[in-house]
Amino acid sequence: MFIRFGYDITVACAQPTHFVSRMALRPERRGDLVQDEVIELSEGIQAHPFLDGFGNHCLRFTAPVGETRIKATGLVRDSGKPDDVAPGAGETPFEQLPDDVLPFLLPSRYCESDSLMNIAWEMFGHLPRGWARVQAVCDHVHGRIKFDYQKASATRTAQGALSDGYGVCRDYAHTAIALCRALSIPARYVNGYLGDIGVPYAGAMDFSAWFEVWLDGRWYAFDARHNVPRIGRVNIAVGRDAADVAMLHSFGRHDLPIFTVVCEEEEADSVA
Template sequence: MQINAGFDITYQCQQPTPMLLALSVHPSRMPDVTGPHRIWFDPPIGASEYRDDFGNICHRIVAPPGPLRISTQFMVSDPGTHDAVMPQAPQHAIQDLPDDALVFLLGSRYCETDRLTELAWSLFGQTEEGWPRVQAICDYVHKRIEFGYHHADPTRSAFAGHADGRGVCRDFAHLAITLCRCMNIPARYCTGYLGDIGIPPVDAPMDFSAWFEAYLGGHWHTFDARHNTPRIGRILMARGRDATDVALSTIFGPSILAGFNVITEEVA
C-alpha cells in the first residue's frame, strides 16, 4: 500500500532562536519513501543535517523572528501488514544482552526505574518471562491510563503518569518502557506516524504517535500500550531513551506553537 504522510508546523519566535528538529523519517524507513523527502522552511532558512547518537536524522536551524513554517509531504510504500506478534520470543539474561541494548535498561528523564522497580516486581514478578511479560505490562498500562488529548502534560513522567492515571500516547509509552526496564527487559521509545489504517475512522485531529520497542529473542519488537493491538502503517521517525531524545523540536528560547497539522492516510 501507499501512505501519504507529512506535517505543517508553524512556530512564532520573538528573536533568532536555535532549534534542534527530529522531524525526518528514520533511516530504516527511508528506502520505502517514494520520491523526494525534504523538509521545507518558510521563510527559507539554512538547515544542517546530522545523525544523533541513536542514529536518528536531525536538523539544526536558527528560527528568525516572526512566524516560521516547517513542512513536508511524501509517500511511503508499506507492506500493509500488522505489527508482528512473536509470543515465543524469549527474554535475555542481562549478561547475554548486546552492549548497545544496555543503555535501554537504565533510568532516564521520563522513565524513573528507581521509583517503580518495587511496583513492577510486585505486579509482574510471577508472569512468564519474555513476550508474555511485556504483553502483561502493556495490558496493565492500557487499563491504568485514561487517554485524552486534554490530559497532555509535557513534564509528566512515568511515575506521575501511573499516579495520575491519565495521559496521551507518550505517557503510555513511558510507563510501559519503565516497567519493562524494571523487569530487566531493554525498552526504547519510538515516535512517528500512525494513521487510522485498518481500523474505523477516529473522529479526532491527526497527530504524531508514540510507541515502544522491547528487545526479546535477539530482536527489537514493536509494542503499543495505548492501542494495545497490532496496527498497520507505522512510519518511524526516531528512537531514543524517552521523549527527551526524540522531541520533535528542542527550542533554545521563547516561542509559540502557532500551527500544527499532521497527515497520515492510505492512498486508494
C-alpha cells in the same frame, strides 16, 4: 500499500530562536521510500543536518523574529500487515545483549525504572519471561491510564501517569517502558506517524508515540495506549524517552499557530 506522510508546522518567535528538529524518517524506513522525503523551511533559513547519538536524522536551524514554516511530505511502501506478534519470543540474557541495547535498561528522565522496580517485580515477576510478561505490562498500563488529550503534560513521568491515572500516548509509552526496564527488559521510546489505517477515523492527526522491546535479538513494537496490533507505523525517532526525541526542540520561547500532520493510505493508481 502506500502511505502518504508529512507535516506543515509554523513557529512564531519574538526573538531569534534556535531549534533542533527530529521529524525525518528513521534510517531503517528510508529504503521503503517510493517518493523522496522532502523537507522545506521558509526561504532564507539555512539548516544543518546531522545524526544524533541514537541514529535519528536531525536538522538544526535558527528561526528569525516572526513566523517560520517547516513542512515535509513523502510516500512509503508498507506491507499493510499489523504489528508483528511473537508470543514465543523470549528475553535475551544480559550477557548476550548488544552494547548499544544496554542504555535502554537504565532509568531516564521520564522513565523512573529504579523507583518502580519493587512494584514491577511484585506485579509481573511471577509471569513467564518474554512476550507474555511484556504484554501483561501493556495490559496493565492500558487499563490504568485513561487517555485525555486535554491533560497532556510535558513534565509528567511514568510514576506521575500511574498516580494521575490519565495521560496521552507518550505517558502510556513512558510507563510501560519504565516497568519493562525495572524487569530488566530493554525498552526504547519511539516517535512516529500512525494513521487511522484499518481502524475507525479518530479525528485530526498528530504525531504518535509507542515503544519497542528487545526480545530474541530484535526490536518489537508495543503500544500500551491502543493495546492492539496496528497497521502502518512509520518510525521517525527513537530514544530513551521523550526528552531524547522531541520532534521540535526549541532553545527559547515560541508559539505554534499552525500544526498539521498527515499520515494516510494512498491509492496505488495515484502513485506515479
